[in-house]
Amino acid sequence: MERNDYHYFRRREQDERAYAERAQDMTARRAHLDMAERYAERVRTLAPAVPNAI
Structure with missing residues (x-):
């Protein structure tokens, strides 16, 4: 779910x-x-938990 x-x-x-x-x-x-900016903050918090997020 985190990747999604x-x-x-x-x-x-x-x-x-x-x-x-x-x-x-x-x-x-x-x-x-x-x-x-609010969405970007959510992305930053999820990025470490999502391998190959980018």
């Missing part, structure tokens, strides 16, 4: 960064970047 979680959170981080790039409203952009 890793890939899920990694994909969500990438999605949120893409949404931030397309957002015209600065508040929306900041919200997407904040979510991306």
Whole structure:
């Protein structure tokens, strides 16, 4: 399950960064970047537990 979680959170981080790039409203952009950082933190916590995570 952790491997699936890793890939899920990694994909969500990438999605949120893409949404931030397309957002015209600065508040929306900041919200997407904040979510991306939250997903990135989850990825960092899972990465050591997932062999060949990258």
